Amino acid sequence: xxxxxxxxxxxxxxxxxxxxxxxxxxxxxxxxxxxxxxxxxxxxxxxxxxxxxxxxxxxxxxxxxxxxxxxxxxxxxxxxxxxxxxxxxxxxxxxxxxxxxxxxxxxxxxxxxxxxxxxxxxxxxxxxxxxxxxxxxxxxxxxxxxxxxxxxxxxxxxxxxxxxxxxxxxxxxxxxxxxx
Numbered sequence: 001x002x003x004x005x006x007x008x009x010x011x012x013x014x015x016x017x018x019x020x021x022x023x024x025x026x027x028x029x030x031x032x033x034x035x036x037x038x039x040x041x042x043x044x045x046x047x048x049x050x051x052x053x054x055x056x057x058x059x060x061x062x063x064x065x066x067x068x069x070x071x072x073x074x075x076x077x078x079x080x081x082x083x084x085x086x087x088x089x090x091x092x093x094x095x096x097x098x099x100x101x102x103x104x105x106x107x108x109x110x111x112x113x114x115x116x117x118x119x120x121x122x123x124x125x126x127x128x129x130x131x132x133x134x135x136x137x138x139x140x141x142x143x144x145x146x147x148x149x150x151x152x153x154x155x156x157x158x159x160x161x162x163x164x165x166x167x168x169x170x171x172x173x174x175x176x177x178x179x180x
Contacts, residue, residue, distance in 0.1 A: 011063035024130040046088035075105040100172035132163040151176035
């Protein structure tokens with residue numbers, strides 16, 4: 001069994017490594033390495049709640065949340081972690097962010113083959129939940145916005161209609177992502 005300090009250190013290292021990726025599609029291999037570690041340490045992750053008892057930074061639930069938040073290629077993992085986070089730490093300060101991300105990704109998967117959602121030259125998005133956040137597909141993905149409204153305006157300018165529609169349809173208040 002891994003100790004609390006070692007768990008936190010390992011998750012924070014993963015969190016730091018995750019931040020080096022600028023293209024969500026290239027994160028998939030890394031996420032496939034991280035996910036089994038998270039699952040095998042669930043009990044200890046949710047036990048490391050910190051003095052506020054809510055798992056906020058720098059405690060393990062925060063690092064695990066951020067890693068899963070970025071697992072757009074794996075919406076099923078996001079949904080599982082969200083449900084388990086709600087059950088274990090209902091006061092976690094980032095639940096709404098993951099909840100919005102899950103709703104947006106689920107909407108995208110349900111609608112990406114609708115009439116207007118193409119990549120280029122009529123091709124369907126091959127990985128729609130990551131493509132909408134990939135700068136190779138949509139210019140807004142490389143722009144760091146300072147508010148939700150600015151991020152949404154950038155998505156409109158980039159013609160990232162599927163992300164705009166998903167955000168609006170789900171009333172996702174923390175999407176598109178922005179620096180806060």
